[in-house]
Amino acid sequence: MDKDLIDTAAGKAPCDLNLTNCVMVDVLGGRFIENATVSIRNGRIAGVNDGLEAKATLNLGGKFLAPGLVDAHVHVESSLLTPAEYARVVLPHGTTTVVADPHEIVNVLGYDGMRFMLSASSDLPLDFFFMVPSCVPATEFDTAGAALYASDMYPFLQDERVLGLGEVMNYPGVLAREQRLMDKIALFTSARKPVDGHAPGLRGAALSAYIVAGIGSDHECTTPAEAEEKLSKGMYIMLREGSTAKDLSHLIPAIKPASVPRFMVCSDDRHSNDLRDEGHMDHAVRLLLAGGIAPIDAFRIASANAAQWFGMKGVGAIAPGYKADFVAFSSFDAFKAEMVFKCGRLVAENGALIEDFPARQMALRDSVNIKWLTAGDFIIPDKGTSVKVIEARQDSIITGQLVEKPTVVEGTCVSDPSRDLIKIFVIDRHSGSGRIGKGFIKGLGLKRGAIGGTISHDSHNMIIAGVDDASIFKAARHLNKMKGGLVYAVGDKIILDLPLPVAGLMSDRDADFVIGRLRAFEELFEREGLTNHTPLMTLSFMALPVIPSLKITDAGLIDVDRFAPVDLYVDA
């Protein structure tokens, strides 16, 4: 209730800006308003076609004017960019609001990670709202960087940019009414805040029980039938278009005129190059339009509906009192954000920022805390038995489990590139305990040296696979020295790296640098003859013990099918 805005709307004071001569995409009234004038004061809309005076006028030359786009669910960390740099990339694509679930950094830094994301994303021309990660730690199987329980979450509930509880991935925990999880859900539902879901393939009675527990949205649908059941049972559905998971187009048949209000769009995990080159929510809108969704509905799905689900006041529509966040464009046929306005300021035009903006600097402690290592730490003794081997598969985070006779040299099991049998290690990087999980992996095709990184879902310990112990040792030391990142070492030489000093997850450089390094890694791995040109991404899922079937943590191998630790050595 801004006094100035009331007076301005009533015509008692001039507006800052009139945007004239546009076709307004009215997502609330469900129509186009021709030849509209939108009046702005203090970053908010004072009136639409109300004949208000303004200090400045911008003639939009008949362009369409739609609300700024909203990403309903994103892990910003997946871009490897800090919030400010993320904003620089997505703003020119018409996104003005994102709802971030900082699940990755909070798994590393806990409360401090959440505070960092809130601070690093404030005062930017992109509005960052947050969901508090609900599954930290993700499992009991490894050394987590942090834990966040209901009582830790309470302070964040008081922040106006914190909207609710992030995706509840542990649906067996919900059905079993695990107390710590129930406490988190209760904290948010009692505050009448939304609780996001994550329930791939969950149907029938199990789905109903999950919903009854208080979970109201889902972004994991892959078929129209799944989406329809979830809609009918009361869920909001987020249509996901990430870098790997591309579900949006498959779900279009589930979007009916009467169910449009329950759909949103989200990116979940999307890489910097895709964000920069293919787009963000503008890309999602293009897919909706290409799929035959009416333009009004497509924009509503990409704006107002998310505001409704999350209770974001004054977001997602062009109406008095709303934030003056807009995207202007010439055509629905090849929708492209030609002008982007945030709080009434033109911030991007024709795909480029109008002016740069500073990022808030905030100190963040180093997140890589490993015990002093020696090359000897990477020895895997031979016990005369076979060993379990993780079988990595191209384009899937599901692994197979194999049993193989290891290649043995002088009493130790060694990597054998000729059999594509490579040693893999997960090193506790949070508590400095020295815990190292040891195993073998097949499917990377690594011929020499070692690759490694500090991104490994969900606990983000250090993960390294390598052909020889010197390279592995070097990779580990370099990751430590960089305070996290990605690396390829051969012997004592670093072939390529990407420092990710922000929690070991995000770069402190710009998107072009990050994209350049990732591209260089791909080219390098192609030249080196790896089976998989993004082996570091493959590695990053090898420590995720909720995805079948054999995974590795700093506590050793996990048989996910049996949900239990297993020994590396297999008695014949």
Place this chain on the structure above:
Amino acid sequence: MDKDLIDTAAGKAPCDLNLTNCVMVDVLGGRFIENATVSIRNGRIAGVNDGLEAKATLNLGGKFLAPGLVDAHVHVESSLLTPAEYARVVLPHGTTTVVADPHEIVNVLGYDGMRFMLSASSDLPLDFFFMVPSCVPATEFDTAGAALYASDMYPFLQDERVLGLGEVMNYPGVLAREQRLMDKIALFTSARKPVDGHAPGLRGAALSAYIVAGIGSDHECTTPAEAEEKLSKGMYIMLREGSTAKDLSHLIPAIKPASVPRFMVCSDDRHSNDLRDEGHMDHAVRLLLAGGIAPIDAFRIASANAAQWFGMKGVGAIAPGYKADFVAFSSFDAFKAEMVFKCGRLVAENGALIEDFPARQMALRDSVNIKWLTAGDFIIPDKGTSVKVIEARQDSIITGQLVEKPTVVEGTCVSDPSRDLIKIFVIDRHSGSGRIGKGFIKGLGLKRGAIGGTISHDSHNMIIAGVDDASIFKAARHLNKMKGGLVYAVGDKIILDLPLPVAGLMSDRDADFVIGRLRAFEELFEREGLTNHTPLMTLSFMALPVIPSLKITDAGLIDVDRFAPVDLYVDA
């Protein structure tokens, strides 16, 4: 988060009831679900088609099953019934939830009136939610029974059945940013609670300013264009079908598939006979269907949308976790609530309650507090001038203002039925001050005796019009004796009365009694030859100084066009 319900939904415990063999009206998914089974536990829905076991089964024989209907805005007092009796009348029509604005009783009894309504409506098989009346007192022109400011409202905000701030009628006050009104709005918007509007005909910049101040709904639209502007500017629109104001059908052209989610239905003011005989929200649904609105949309407008606007969790849809409130019926062509379920119990069938339910008894102080009167109090001295006369019009609450020479007898201005010039009085019934406003009214056609009541919007002082002072005096004394009500007296004889001892507004009897007496009044006034067969209703608006153009309060005549008190006597 009901533990039993989670376990039941998951199939670990049996449901109480399965409703089988129905066509579910799925207002969230926007479709019909054929051959559905809805499973219920503890009054809530545990599952839909989830194959759950239940202790009992009710085969609905292929009937449609829709969510219970929701009245989004009602002054229960207009039915002259207490909440329990109101529930008895509307439940058989399929209404399971009402959002009441107890504006009338709060104008009489303030805080205690609000508490009475909350208490008297608890534990009924109809859910009463409340909006806190925003305009008490309504004006500064008369003696109000009560005042309710932001600090008085705060305690009610803590009640889970109090949803927000009631219709803000004083829109000039909003535009002028009147501090006490702004404080009320701020209290609710800061708590993220809805604020209802009331803005008949408000358009353009004034409408935008009203919306910017935080007001989000309106139930006063009379044309599609007005509704469309309000929708586009972000308002939710309540389609009103009351006893007098019948706007619903006129607004149907404004309902577009893309704007359906922003519409609700409401009754605002609806009399007991209309509720009993014509219906309640079932009647509104029939009008929507007759107007060509798709059945899914019609039911959505009458259920889920209100739940959305008001933030009523678990209301307005058939989905897991929602209240098991349903209406079952056989056809959309002649929609009729054949079975009504509240929290899983069959409460009404074929228009009749299945079993009665007790009303909670709550003591309420007498609301009629007048100074001891004598017949001499009703003398209007002649000053040799003309007098201002209120011109009452058939079927309108807008009055004209006339200037006439009074008929004078022995130095006093008297009623003159031959000229249809009748004395009218408003007597402070709240503070016992003895304040009496005196005037003349034309248009009632009263031939003898006096009519009066304690219903007179918005302050509900005692209002009496009569031909002779003895009848007027008798009417006043009888209203006092009845602790409020409606009366027709001739000389020292009471011809007919309707006691309304609950705040002078509501009966303590049943709907049939109230409807019978109102019918008897109408027949009586017809026999007596009055121009207007509902003169007591006409009278009830003569003290409302926000409706043009000449009105009367206990402080005398008010020229509404000039928004100022005026003298009865007019110098030539």
